[in-house]
Amino acid sequence: MDSAESTRHAFADALAAFDSTPSAPLTASEVADAIDCSRRTAYNRLEQLVEDGLLETKKVGASGRVWWRSRPTTASPPTAGLAHGSYESVVSDVFGTADVGVFLLDSDFDVVWINDATVHYFGLDSATVVGRDKRQLIRETIGDVVAEPGDFAETVIATYDDNTYAEEFECRITAGDGRDERWLEHRSKPIETGEYAGGRVELYYDITDQKASERALREREHQFRSLVQAVDEYAIFMLDPDGRVVTWNEGAERIKGCSREAAIGRHVSTFYTEADCAENVPKRNLATAARDGFVRDEGWRVRKDGTRFWANVTISAIRDDDGTLQGYAKVIQDLTDRRERERQLHHERDLVENLFDVSPTGLMVFGTDDDLQRSNSRAKDVLGLSHGECYAAGDVDLVGPDGQPLSFEERPLGRTLKTGEAVTNQVVQGAQATDGDRRWFSISTRPIRDDDGNLEQVVVCADEITELKEQARQLEQQRDSLQHELDEVFARVDDAFYALDDEYRFTYVNDRAAELLGHPEATLRGRNVWEAMDVDADDPIRERFETAMATQESQSFERFSEPLGIWEIVRIYPSESGLSVYFRDITKRKEDEQELAALNHLNTIVRDITDAVIDQSTREEIEQVVCDALAEADVYEFAWIANVDPKTNSVQSRIEAGVDGYIDEVSLSVDSDDPHGQGPTGRAIHTHDVQVTRDAFSDPAFEPWRDLARDYGYQSSAAIPIVYEDTLYGIIGVYSARKDAFQDSESEALGQLGEVVGHAIAALERKHALMTNTVVELEFRIPRFVEGTCPGLDADGEITLDQTIPVGDGVYLQYGTVTDDAVSTLEAFVDELPFWDDVTIMEQAVGDATFELRLTEPPVVSAIASRGGRVKHAHIGDGDLEMTVHLPHSVDVHRITDVLQDTYPETKLMTRHSVVQTDDMATRVAEALVEDLTDRQRAVVEAAYHAGFFEWPRRSSGEEVADSLNIAGPTFHQHLRLAQQKLLGELVAGATASVGE
Template sequence: MTSNSLTSALRETLALFEQSGTPLTTTEIADCLELGRRSTYDRLDRLVNHGRLETKKVGANARVWWRPTEPQTEDEGFNAWPTTVESLVDDVLSRVDVGVFVLDEDFEVAWASEAVERYFGIDRSQLVGREKPELVESTVAPVIDNAERFTERVLATYEQETGTERFECRVTSGDGREERWLEHRSGPIESGPYAGGRVEVYYDVTYRKRRERKLRENRAQYETIVDTVEDGIYAVNEEMEFVVVNDGFCELTGYDREELLGSHVSMVHDNDKIMPRVESKLQTVIDTDRESARIELDIRTKSGEKVPCESRFALFPLEGSYGRCGVVRDVSDRLEREQKLQRRIRQQKSITKLGRQALEVRDIDTLLTEATRQVANTLGNDYCKILDLDADADELLLRQGVGWHDGIVGSATVSAVADDSQAAHTLRTDQPVVVSDLETETRFSGPDLLREHDVRSGISTIVGPSDDPWGILGTHDTAAKSFSTHDVNFVQSVANILASAIARHADERELVRQRERLAALNSLNEVVRETTDVVINQSTREEIEETVCEFLAKSDSYSFAWVGDVDTTSKRVNVRTKAGTKGYLDDIVISVDPNDERSNGPTGRAFKTGEIQTTQNIDQDPSHDPWREHIEAHEFRSSAAIPIIHEDAIYGVLNVYSKRLNAFEGEERAVVEQLGEIIGHAIAATERKRALMSDDVIEIAFQIPDVFEALNAESNQNGRISFDHMMPIEDERYLLYGSATGDAIDNVRSIVEQLPYWESVSFHDEGKKTDFEAQLSNPPVLSVVASAGGSIKQAVIEDGDYNITVHVAPTADIRQITKTIEETYPMAQLLKHRQVTRRDNTTNRIQRVLRNQLTERQRTALEAAYHAGFFQWPRETTGEGVAESLGVSPPTFHQHLRKAEQKVFDHLLSPVLPTQPPSPRTE
């Protein structure tokens, strides 16, 4: 073997280099050979000594290697072929693992190497003398993958007598041969015994091909991993242009891969600021033999957004030069976590400091000021405020704060009830209210105070318990921002500290106020209980009103009370009943005329609005100015005007006065308001009872000519419509039962279409006379008659004219009923207005008894079932249908109906009817 002969290990290493001279690093060769760097270096150094490789040092400790371009032509080796086969066998061919065919000038096999047998599975002794073209087609080609292509290329060298021909082929396994890759080389023999022939050489390149395949697989795997990694991976050349980017880098920057490749790195970061730092880091890597460096920078995305990132990078050889590759990771979350941690630490320190100050500071306003300053500074917000709730005025005073315009703190107020107020919403919410952007907020629009200060975001929370708040702590910023749970908890913690401090400083005052309030509530509850018991057993309205006023005046919590109603002619309030007034009402004039200033007091407002009106501090309420002299003489401080209401009817107003400030707020107000409802219900029940028990009634009869024209409703002016029975169900809704002749059914439908309070109608057994059931909502005439305890004696529309007759008690407000009918039907003509005596027959007496025995729900169920045809045979409706009309479930309807039937049968079938009706019952 000559000095340049290579071992198999060196040949294996040399096979990794291509003829093109592409340099490889020691690390790359070591990875391919799966050897250590030192062993790889030794092999490479020996190949340099053999003249097969060249090398160059790069950087401080790195080196690259490449295969030099061979100066000789590829034909040169074949042209130098020895002149005798014996010398070839002796000197070279028998000693190397190469398949060789020597062909004479007739292209017959003159000699074949031993390797031919192993490569192709051919007996070498049978090859000599055979024509090579025939041998290729019959014997060699069949064991080659893509035999047709192989045959075509080999035979072409014979036919065209070309020079050196070089290509690769794959031998398939089978019949004792192994799968392998061979590199075919052939060339003409120009001298010697076989001149005119050819030499075909097959080199086994299986190892190289497998290494190449492995390299390709590794590269594909590497590229897959690179593209799969969420972090951004990049590589740039010496000109700082991107040559490689993965999907993660594209996603991070917002650019497509095509946009990045070939572009300068300044596309994604500030080159002037970043590159000096990068070069400094790289020099440190070279000087210290470190593998990589790290730097933090802002990546500029395609949209212009800056993303904080960390980049780890290193040098790598790139086509005879060096580039830079690295991994970029978005560290926004990490930085945010670090900032949140620092923020939590600041918040905890602030809470600790404020808690200590809450124990030491005696002036509550000093503590509030310090709290607003610490909250604003800790959260980095522009504003912070403490709102002090004034429940009487439904507003909150900006008591202390930081950041607000001059003159705002101590004077500005915000509504505690307005829909657009964040403060009002906070008071209605158990949890802190967080606003990220007021411009997109849907729960409220924001009061003027916030908008005048360009507020966009903030947190507000109640100071004190949510059911009895002292005020609100709020912090705001002019920028839209998100607040973390820790931020919200911090604000809530400060609010809790303030609530504890405020409660501690006000304990004594609060205890006194609570004692007074408790005494008033106990007294009022006792009055309500006793009043409720008494009014139920009284027989007249006057007795009920007198009882209420006397009980209230005798209590320790109130000074006096009186009940008034309105004279519709003078529009002034008449005193019906009074107790404990001591002459206060002697010269008092109260009006309900909107043009009279004496209608602006609590009593006038209660009549006009139908809602309770309270004055918590009469001395500061200008609506009491018309009676100021009388007020000062009687020394009361607060008052309540409670409407006595049942359904839509206002019977009057109960006025109660107290020497206490803020006497009618919170629970006390609710109880007093309930008292008005109790009295109203009792009076209504009494009026109905009197109307039913009395033999004397007022009969009012009206005729409305051409009622359909008055209603702007279409009508054929024919037929008869009778409204037979009306009954209330719930929520100011009524059921009306009637009948219509066949030619009047369309007229009923026209009424439903025209009148908004006629909600629906259903018909039964259409024919000559058809029954119908209508659902009405707050019908004006029927409602006022029902609220007065009256009844519709007759209501008929015949040939277009509407005749209606009403029976009410002599004490009922006849004027109001007449006024309502005339307003509803301007063409109405009063036909009768007289007092009549009802016949005292058995049916009427039984009806009276049953009305007193049946509860309202039982009576409603019985009447609805009767008029709906439930008791007809066959039934005109089902229990489910009646229940649906009443708006109750079928089981509930049947339960009330069975109880009503039981009571009816008890009275009908008992031997003797009771001579005195029992007291009314409620359910």
């Protein structure tokens, strides 16, 4: 047979896998499954079939490959052109004695010829076979000798029904009379030319030995695979010739940390480090194994998760009988633990060597025969030997601390050799130093035993402690000195400090601690702190001390000490011998914190009162709300509000809360020379500032009322003036059981409360003045006003003031007229009077002009306005000033007169009488101005009116009026529109009501 036929015989099973799909491509895995072999074996056979031209192949994807059956050629068979006799002769000569069974069939599929091998394989008689229909022969004879007659008959007869294709398959012949059991490979194809064209030739190859070999090989492979899989201490896997994984055992999964599914098909370089891959180690190892048969290597390898392990690796090349490289077997042993142990052993050995060499301690190793086996250089220095001098145990004289010589058995080495026990820090004296003094040593020994526990060696450590001995002596001298200095330091510690031993007994108490604890140090030293201070068993401070001692962690906390009656901050610093305790009296700080909390509470009260007084409609309601709120506060006992009677210079009660009749019982005066006028109330009346007494029982000024303080249970008091625009509306009295109450912050908050109440009362009085039908009209005259204000100024012309408008923040606008010859006088007033800020001539007419005057805190106008009054009219002519003032009946006329005379001493009150207002419409408009309009809206309307904004043509634009009011133009127009809407609504409603009547 030629080489192609040999390949067909050797790899018939692989080629047969394509019979069912002769044109469809198959993968190596599909072929391996079909013929029951490993993928690698299938791959090698497929490649060989490609080389022989029986299969074709190509690469698919990143790492895949497929194979398919080569197309059959259509060349004429070698029998073409031969005569029938010649053809039979050729066939007989070629196949007659060959090991290949042959059936030659004509176009009717009758047997034309069979050879001896066919007779032998199937147990046939050629004389009875030739000329028979092959179909009948299969059914009646051949079917009886094949193992699966049905499948055999179906497959062969199918080629007769469709004689257009070649067929290949394997079949098993059963043993029988004159025949052996064997495996045959059937190959048949149609005859396309010649005498038997349309017929078919069938060849049967004996593959019994091949099948046996394959079966044995499969069994061996199965056994080997089972063995490999059972071994988990080694990673054992196969690589294809390209270095890709084709098998993967459990050991590989464990060592590499990679599953079989993830590993198969991956290149072996995946499991090398990046450095090895960069050095081409994987490829070089495979090349070496292929060249030399195997390669061994140790180095780092990489698991799937990226971790490294130290591995011993053997790679062996696998070749077939022809020497063709089939792949590689790789065995890996994880030596990480062994390498780590070796590394640790090396490290420990190096460490011991280095310690031995660099140790400042003399180290010596003796055998059980007293022989020195090893020593470092420091040992010879300690022993006082030269580096070339030998030493034996006992060569150096040693004496004990008492100066008596030590026998060998009394020395550390002798004791260990005798008893087998270690000796620790035995102090001895050795050879004398150059100064004649003996040297001191501290010697320790440790026995080394063999595996049976027998003494094998003794390690001796010797330290010279001569300097330490001297230092210890010096330290003892310094200790007393340091103790003395420490006592002085403790004496300078500002905090209270005491020390306790581990049983909580006093060992030291400084003066400050003794002062706070209430016991001298002498009586405390040695006593238990809990007993000495009478601390309850459940006092939390006990747990604090015990925790600090147990954990050896410092503690810091604040507490109120019941035994001491103070707030204290305590810091505990533990040591093994006891506790150091620092504590400081922080009662003052705690009181300050409590005062701050009280102040915050007071601010809340003040805000609540502020909100409440706004909603009240009478002065009495305002005063009652204020007193009730103060009396209900936790920090105060009671409160009252009183007026000042200017006729009697006495204080008259108005409202009380939290107390009954106190203000009637207490004697108060406004006379500063009277002791009853020198208390907080009298001082507040004169100063218009909050006045306090923080300790009623020690303040000399409060002496007249001390009995009352005891009776009513208060220690401090405050008098808060109710003031607005420098007008005193009354006094608020507040009383507290706290000593040292009403500190600066609290007094400031109460002062703000007085201002709020004063503002509210003033607003009510202004409202009452505008809305009431009866007011007090006062006529004042100030002679020589111009001369007194601006000396030397001509008093020609006339100035008339018709309207005064409060703008806010003490600013007022006045509108009036001035004759031409008095304009210079008006301008001179602006220059001379500090509260006249600016004047604007608004419209010039024949003979006179209108003007706008801006004032800031004018004393007369402010005093009148703050009491709910107004300047109705003022006129300056011939140098004199005449002024008409309207005031509510509740206002003290004398106070207004006093203010005018204080400012202008020549002021005279000319007339005083009541004026009745009867215009209901005007009353309603006044009510609307007061009740419906805000302060800003009212100021905008009045300023616009008097500035001529509503005249036509306008004397002032909106922007000019806005500038006078120090507001933006859009803000002016917004306030004006809202005010107009409210006023017009009131007028229309009033007119409608009048018509209805």
